[in-house]
Amino acid sequence: MANRAYCLVLPVILGGLLLKLWEPQAVSDSLKVRMNEKTQIVSFNANVIINCELYDFHLLPLEINGIEVRWFHRRTNSANEVKVFEYYGGKQTSFRSGASISISGLRMGDASLFLPLIQLQEGGEYRCEVIISPNRAQATSRLEVEAQPSSILLPQEVVVQEKKVFTLECIVAGFYPEPVQIIWKKVISGTHSLIVDNSEAINISSNNDGTFNATSHLILQPLLEDNGTIYQCVVVHKSLLTPLQSSTTLIVTELVKSTDVEKTIMYVLLIVMVLGFCVWFFVEPFAKGNTQVTALCRWSKDWWRQGLRQHQALRLQQRQLSRVVRRLFGSNLRHRVQ
Template sequence: MAVRGHHLAAAGICLGVLLGPCGAQYVPDNLEMKMNGKAQIVFLNADVTIPCMLYEHDSVNLNINVIGVRWFQRRSNSDKEDNVFEYNGGKQTQFRLGASISLSGLRKGNASLFLPAIQFQEGGEYRCEIIIPPIKVERTARVDVVAQPSSIHLPPETIMEEKNMYIKNVTLAGSYPESHKIIWGIIGYILVVISLCSFVWMLVEFLRKVAPVLSPLPETVQYLKHQEMKTLHFVIWDYRPKSLTLKLFLKTNPHSEKSEEKLLFCWKTQGVEKEEKPESMQLMESQAGFTLNPVVQALRYNVFGISCHLTVESDLAEFTEADLLLQVEHSALKIPLSKKIHLKIIAQPKLKKIRCSSDHLQPGESVTLTCRIHSFFPRAVRVSWYKEDRLMLEDIKTSEALETSEDGLLCSCTSKLEFFPHMEDLGKKFICKAEVEGGEPVERHWVLWALGEFPSNGPTEVQGDSEGTLNTNKEKVEDIVVV
């Protein structure tokens, strides 16, 4: 007991030295984090700061040597998070070139992320994670990247031809004071003309209509998972005046000429009020399975931008594939802007436990592994078998896919692998993988744990690649695609 007490005292002294005079403040009872709750619209190549602050820490001097800060980014067209920046106990790691946080700000609870020269692909959702042991808090914020027009085009009637002016030395009649007044009078007249022209140009530029630009989604085909929700993002930027109409249509049978487009939403802005803060407005119409959340923001010189988030809750009972048409109407457009997105609903395969044909495996005797694949859509499914990471080319049979659900849409099939086990297969995983178009591979595995003794003449040689590498025989894989 005395030895244990000695060690605890030594640990307490080390912890006190590590924390310093601020050690009592870096472990609060609770932490609250504040981030921007609305989409942050920024311009291409601009330097951007994404806010992330802890509440009630203005007067606190935190010990940054025991604080951990991590920033992650998830792009609009991906479900994967990428590391952006990490700070851990005084060490900074940049996963994105130029990413940084202010250490002086971090002492006050400010972990805002600075990104120089932001690019289009860096738009999306950013997550900030702050760890002050033993407490961890995290929040997310969205950033939409837009581009400014490369040049400004004035109507022909507003274009003024520039002329060079030369002042020559002339002899003026009268005394010096009178000549001085004449020169200053000419200069004053020139300044008045320049000011008047500048005012007229600014007025014309301020009142000039600017047509909106509609950013399409990253891909023209969007795969939606059955009975799951997915949010699609698109931006309308650099337009004026503020009045604008956005319509969304859905065509549930895109391959039929007789199929009609159904109006999902008809949303209009509220006029040309001057507002400094972003504005959210309610939709005029709504549709089951679809939710539209637009955010209007004043950018500059009476120019506006809109960040739209369309959430789709897909269901095969409603449609299997459809065309979504985005249409924008504005007074600066002769014909409406329109973009079409093709939607396809898929159902990820589900695999049951792999069954073996025999409980007592013997070398030199063939065995059959059976995997039941069900609840997938569309009907075409790709099935393949692997031993660890090596594609197996043994006798593989996959039954025809049949509709087994009550609605007659979800399908199922059975795949069998027949092979001869060998002693070197002990402990190896035999994997069945299934994949449909637009989905990710789904797999189940079976492990060979026991095998009888080989006969005296030695084990049977394994046919194929002795190195166990992945065999990419495409013809064999295509043979087991079920249509």
């Protein structure tokens, strides 16, 4: 009796097992997508691929006409989400210029998004959504866009007079994000460097493309022994693996001084002027009617006037010479700094 019951139950058990084995795989598979867990850091204007892949899904290759893919972007510190790309019914629709996915990659479960020439404002959170009816899966990933400094504007050498207060300027251009550190160093013995503290606060300005510029000033009052000294402008920014730096060399010149000959001429003219004034002022009132004394007074008066004119002309020449020297060194310096 027991054997007979066993024979009746056994076909039922075997039939159940066969039905389980022949059940469609889609019933047991769950749709899952995977994206980068770490923030993806990319360079400004680079071509970028944001990964989004199906995993633990065994029905590959896929019938792509039955797949729907959507990509969304949300900027940093923003609650609004914007659709970037959509694939549906075998058609790609880009809401951001150049956005696309690989059709051959999608057949193998790769829905990664391609974005050419990434811009600074495109950093933030990206969401990938994949639909294989009736299943739906999604994941998010973060993207950060950086721009390395494009240049450091610092002259190779600058000319300055000794003991004159002088401002050295270093301009760092085209970086993002905004935080930046600029350090001034003085090179000692050609190998060692010493950080210089007498620099002003950094001035930050923005460009039309969203990048920033920074300007730092170093105040100097060099002596003749500082001639040939090398100063370095060192830039520290998160986009740089190592600090960026540029160097300049000081050319210190002596102060422009009046020569001894010019001083002697000035003293002689001053004495002649004083004597001529004395003769004119004190002698002439008592010498009326005396032609010789009157002639001497007139001669003294003419000498005094001539000496005054020469003195004024010499002073004018000195002022003009000083302006020329200042303009020469000043324009040369500004030209080098620019």
